[in-house]
Amino acid sequence: MAEVLVLAELNPAGGGVRKTTLEALTAARALGEPSAVVIAAPGTAAGIKDALAEYGAATVYVAEAAEVDEFLVAPKAEVLAQLVQEKSPAAVVIPSSPEGKEIAARLAIKVGSGFLTDVTEIAADGTATQVAFAGSVIVHSKVTAGTPIYTLRGNSVTPEPAPAAGAEQAVSVSISDAAKGAKVTDRVVEQKSSRPELTEAAIVVSGGRGVASAENFSIIEGLADSLGAAVGASRAAVDSGFYPHSFQVGQTGKTVSPQLYVAVGISGAIQHRAGMQTSKTIVAINKDPEAPIFELADFGVIGDLNAVVPAATELITARK
């Protein structure tokens, strides 16, 4: 069976691979037999090899060197290009993080391929599905030059175990000077959160302008915590200073596609819809019955969020 290279994405907070990697391994199985590629600091692969094997990696290529983390993006693209040239895989699948998309781009130039970003599905014949224009258009595309390269949008595919050998194969790493241009001198975490990461979360609860203040976002956080959800915010809420920018969902923020999206006090401008329209189930709570968010909602509550949200939080907590 044809080999498909899957780049492993590590959890930035430590503690193994991101779920997006398991999703990518699952999606890659439509095209052939996945091999995982670990390009990371020395000592990384040992801790994640079992998870990669459990989700279908027949081979785990291990390219470990301190330099790949010391410089931005370019070293990883270089190592991956070297592997593509050696193994001639049927395709490459990369989780669709900002870094993943940039690796895909550089890889495409290096190996003379086309690439498709943020695909939500890959068919056996290589046809990929993408959503465009704020989720309003569904597009089917194909790579027509070189080895197809895809980046897979998080939460598009349900990870399914398919135990495989996970045979470790060391890859020698030599990074060119050209790839050492942009040096990462520090990695700073400003907001430590016990909540799930926004783009990975199964449930997202977002607040908008209707929340009315930064302090009042505590009711959004309360509902999120009762559901084990991530917290998001509309651009209006971020621009008003209610919640930090890194939680912004929308055209100029994060794109999320959770099982459940709860929009609280969000009118549903295109800017916001662009970031959440592909969520499986959408609930809206808004006092304005004409708010466009209700057009998307599977379930809508017309009412005062200050009454509905705390009451719902209490009811959900009581069910546990």
Added chain:
Amino acid sequence: MNIVVLVKQVPDSGSERKMDPADNTVARAAADNVVNEIDEYAIEEALVVKEAQGGEVTVLTVGPDSATDAIRKALSMGADKAVHVSDEAIKGSDAVQVSAVLAAALGQLEYDLIICGAEATDSQMSVMPALLAERLGLPQLSGARKLTVDGGVARIERQTDGGYWAVEAPLPAIVSTWDTINEPRYPSFKGIMAAKKKPVETKSLADLGVDASTVGLASATTQVLDFAGRPPKGEGVKVTDEGDGAQKFVDFLAGQKIV
């Protein structure tokens, strides 16, 4: 400090955007076209660096004739001059092909810094800085929420989930900016009037030495097979809260087996 700012004209993300069924490309001719919103932050950042360190800001765009509107906007904000790559053969090109055209155009310009927006609202790929860094052999400083340029070194804070990475590189380098980096200025009346007299050089593929057969739909590295409007969602349930809204919401979640 000479800076090239890359600007893209896109269909307004606040209005309805369409694909053209004739060739499965973005329907740009009939769209309400504007400067890609995040590019305004890139223009602002270039002006800030220029104002501190001197030099010139050149706007570079690839696009149809209508893209002159985007150029004028950048010039009215304060950029000094512009290069507009316009050639019928480019229509339908994908990101890989456009990066080749931009790289060729950049090869004819002098710069210490290239700045662009981190993402275009039409394609949402966020890959042009990486593609250009790869083609031009430049350091990639992408996804910046902060930029400082000092002593031949550019330093950025690359925005990440819940924080940032500090990244630095010697000049020349390519930087991309998010909308967290600054607050773009509005063009003044004086700026708008001055922009009309600023030089805009139009270049064809032949001027850039790019073979026209390597760009456009026919030689694209990816192909859109088909597209369709997202199937409309079935009519959802809407209730008015009469003290029971929370209960009905939780009942709905329970029905979906979410709680």
